Amino acid sequence: xxxxxRRLIIAATASFVLVGQAVAQEKSIVVASTTSTQDSxxxxxxxxxxxxxxxxxxxxxxxxxxxxxxxxxxxxxxxVFVHAKPAEEKFVAEGFGVKRHPVMYNDFVLIxxxxxxxxxxxxxxxxxxxxxxxxxxxxxxSRGDKSGTHQAELNLWKVAGVDIAKDRGPxxxxxxQGMGAALNxxxxxxxxxxxxxxxxxxxxNRGDLVIAVEGDKRLFNQYGVMLVNPEKHPSVKKDLxxxxxxxxxxxxGQRAIAxxxxxxxxxxxxxxxxxxx
Amino acid sequence: xTQDVTALQxxxxxxxALFAIVRLSLYxxxxxxxxxxxxxIPLGAWIALTKFPGRQGVxxxxxxxxxxxxxxxxxxxxxxxxxxxxxxxxxxxxxxGAMIVAQTVLVTPIIAALARxxxxxxxxxxxDELSAMNLGPLGxxxxxxxxxxxxxxxxxxxxxxxxxxxxxxxIIVGGNIEGFxxxxxxxxxxxxxxxxxxxxxxxxxxxxxxxxAVNALAWTARRAGERLAG
Numbered sequence: 386x387x388x389x390x391r392r393l394i395i396a397a398t399a400s401f402v403l404v405g406q407a408v409a410q411e412k413s414i415v416v417a418s419t420t421s422t423q424d425s426x427x428x429x430x431x432x433x434x435x436x437x438x439x440x441x442x443x444x445x446x447x448x449x450x451x452x453x454x455x456x457x458x459x460x461x462x463x464x465v466f467v468h469a470k471p472a473e474e475k476f477v478a479e480g481f482g483v484k485r486h487p488v489m490y491n492d493f494v495l496i497x498x499x500x501x502x503x504x505x506x507x508x509x510x511x512x513x514x515x516x517x518x519x520x521x522x523x524x525x526x527s528r529g530d531k532s533g534t535h536q537a538e539l540n541l542w543k544v545a546g547v548d549i550a551k552d553r554g555p556x557x558x559x560x561x562q563g564m565g566a567a568l569n570x571x572x573x574x575x576x577x578x579x580x581x582x583x584x585x586x587x588x589x590n591r592g593d594l595v596i597a598v599e600g601d602k603r604l605f606n607q608y609g610v611m612l613v614n615p616e617k618h619p620s621v622k623k624d625l626x627x628x629x630x631x632x633x634x635x636x637x638g639q640r641a642i643a644x645x646x647x648x649x650x651x652x653x654x655x656x657x658x659x660x661x662x
Numbered sequence: 663x664t665q666d667v668t669a670l671q672x673x674x675x676x677x678x679a680l681f682a683i684v685r686l687s688l689y690x691x692x693x694x695x696x697x698x699x700x701x702x703i704p705l706g707a708w709i710a711l712t713k714f715p716g717r718q719g720v721x722x723x724x725x726x727x728x729x730x731x732x733x734x735x736x737x738x739x740x741x742x743x744x745x746x747x748x749x750x751x752x753x754x755x756x757x758x759g760a761m762i763v764a765q766t767v768l769v770t771p772i773i774a775a776l777a778r779x780x781x782x783x784x785x786x787x788x789x790d791e792l793s794a795m796n797l798g799p800l801g802x803x804x805x806x807x808x809x810x811x812x813x814x815x816x817x818x819x820x821x822x823x824x825x826x827x828x829x830x831x832x833i834i835v836g837g838n839i840e841g842f843x844x845x846x847x848x849x850x851x852x853x854x855x856x857x858x859x860x861x862x863x864x865x866x867x868x869x870x871x872x873x874x875a876v877n878a879l880a881w882t883a884r885r886a887g888e889r890l891a892g
Contacts (some may be wrong), residue, residue: 415756415837424856429840446756446837460745461755565855572857590857620745620753 413442414625417454417462419533420563422608423447425583425652430645435632441625449532449563457481457611460618463626466633468533468581468608482611486634487662489642489653491582493537493604496568497523497597498575509600515545522556524576526567529559533606538579541603568594581606583652607662608653610634633657669864679841684872687845690758690832691825694765695773698821702770703814706777707803710785724778727771732764732830739764739835756837761845764831769821776817780810815884819877826873846872 422428423445432443448456450467457465458481465482467473476482495514497506503523505514518525528535542549549557560570564584571578572592580588585596598604610630615621632638639655646652656662672680709720741747743755743763754760784806785792792802807814829847836843838852846869853862 415839420855424852442842444756444837444839444842446839459747460750563855565857569854569857588857590859618745620750 411442412440412625413444414463414622414629415444415446415461416464416466416629417446417448417456418466419450419453419468420447420565421468421534421581421584422466424563424565425581425587426647427583427642427645427653431633431638431641434641435629435638438632438637439628441628443629449528449530449534450536451531454481457613460613460620463613463622464610464629465613466608466610468606469536470607470609472533472536473609473611477611481614481617483614485609485611486630486657487659488608488610488633488657489639489655490605490607490662491653492599493534493579493606494582494585494596495577495598495604496571496580496585496594497577499593499595500575501597502575503577503597506595506597508598511541511598511601511604512545514598515541515547518556518577519545519547519552522554524574525557526571526574526576526578527557527559528564528567528579529561530563532563534564534579534581537606541579544603586647586650586652607656669861669868672864673868680868682841683844683846683849684868686758686843687826687847687869688872688876690761690845691765691822693762694769694825695818695822697762697766698769698773699818701766702773702821703777703807703817704803705770706774706779707781707807709774710778710782711799711803711806721775721778724771724775728775730768730771732768732828733834735767736764736831736834739767739831743835755835756839756843758836758843760835761832761843764835765825765828768828768831769825772824773817773821776820777807777810777814780813780817781806784810812884812888815880819880822876823873826869826876 418428424447428443428445432445436442446453446456446462450469450472453462453465453467454472454476456462457476465473465476466488473482473485477485495505495511497503503514503518503521505517508514517523527538539549558570558576560567564580565588567578568580568584568588569590570576572590572594575593577597610633612623612626612630613621615623633642634657639657642653642655643651709717709724739760740755742749743752743760744750745753745755754763788806788809792805795805797805827847829851832843832845833848833851836845836848838844838848844852846865850862850865850869853859853865
């Protein structure tokens with residue numbers, strides 16, 4: 386390698402580092418969040434308001450809840466905004482999160498084909514419905530990606546008395562992808578799938594899919610937000626991250642969440658004041 | 663991007679978000695190709711002209727690395743650049759810089775392997791003349807790279823095609839952050855997951871058009887260069 390080439394490579398490497406630092410000096414934070422908050426359009430609604438008020442750029446990396454928590458564990462995010470309370474409490478107990486704040490909730494819905502092969506449409510008993518799907522071996526798509534929705538689904542099978550690891554058959558397909566991909570797969574194969582209501586309402590490729598089961602208390606879906614612990618990862622932007630959390634749970638942020646609608650339908654219900662949520 | 667629009671409307675209305683995405687895609691992929699050329703062409707030339715033990719093995723390995731799975735490269739670069747990884751202090755993860763690093767890793771073997779083949783063929787053809795010119799090893803490498811410059815454009819285009827088309831690596835190390843690390847391919851993946859298949863297909867067509875335009879530009883430049891060089 387000649388001298389010129391070597392110099393060019395060094396210059397190029399140096400410029401990456403400079404780009405990295407310039408970016409780090411901007412007023413911005415990285416939020417690891419879920420596909421449901423992004424795909425539903427909630428962040429597109431909230432972030433411009435937050436930026437106008439504080440000047441802080443929020444960079445959202447949308448992953449499943451499990452992956453988002455892992456990203457934060459590695460110190461690659463400043464704030465996590467997810468929906469799986471037991472996993473969040475574990476994250477805080479391990480010392481990776483400072484404190485968990487409840488933010489809002491919506492609910493899960495069981496989506497299925499119009500033809501309703503399991504005959505469960507209109508029911509509001511999710512546990513009985515899952516039992517019927519299993520008994521009739523109706524096609525079911527599972528996220529299979531440790532996301533909040535996947536964890537909720539596994540828990541519902543357990544409540545329904547189905548040991549899905551053992552009782553599953555060819556009718557149960559784990560796709561290991563996000564909510565949108567799971568809905569696309571269900572739409573293409575006329576299968577049932579558990580979805581969060583926000584993603585469902587904003588989803589466009591519905592085909593013959595409709596809501597089969599809704600309104601069961603066990604379909605409750607709580608979202609929480611946490612600052613990544615700066616004691617574990619000194620690179621965490623503590624003050625900027627905390628400002629974002631404070632805004633989300635403030636009356637202004639809570640009102641902004643309640644105001645987000647698609648076709649007149651409210652997607653998320655703020656409940657930061659409910660300390661038990 | 664706003665809802666209920668087609669990609670054609672975005673292009674025709676000069677949607678600023680779409681143009682920012684196109685600009686970032688080109689910036690990332692062209693930077694990666696430039697860096698990979700700086701590393702890959704001298705490396706390929708060196709392997710073409712040098713005899714060393716295990717050379718056949720290195721050539722097989724280099725050719726095999728042309729098929730590096732992007733998702734594996736993305737994961738490896740992610741682990742390196744993560745705050746918990748060895749290069750975490752640079753804070754590069756989830757930035758365009760991280761995407762350039764990942765694509766450079768993907769593209770370098772392609773350019774190096776194709777450059778090696780091109781230059782070795784030339785070397786076999788002109789070995790006697792070049793030996794007679796008494797250039798020394800570096801001079802020989804430089805003379806051969808210069809002679810092969812038009813053929814090497816194809817190697818660069820192969821590298822660019824790979825970089826512009828891949829989504830697996832940059833979605834992991836870039837995070838697909840709106841307005842910051844969202845490229846054409848990650849935007850297509852996102853619109854697909856939102857179920858907006860017409861917009862996803864439309865963006866795909868825009869991407870293909872861009873890749874064709876870049877290739878046409880390179881081809882024109884190559885033809886003009888060949889004419890000038892006689």
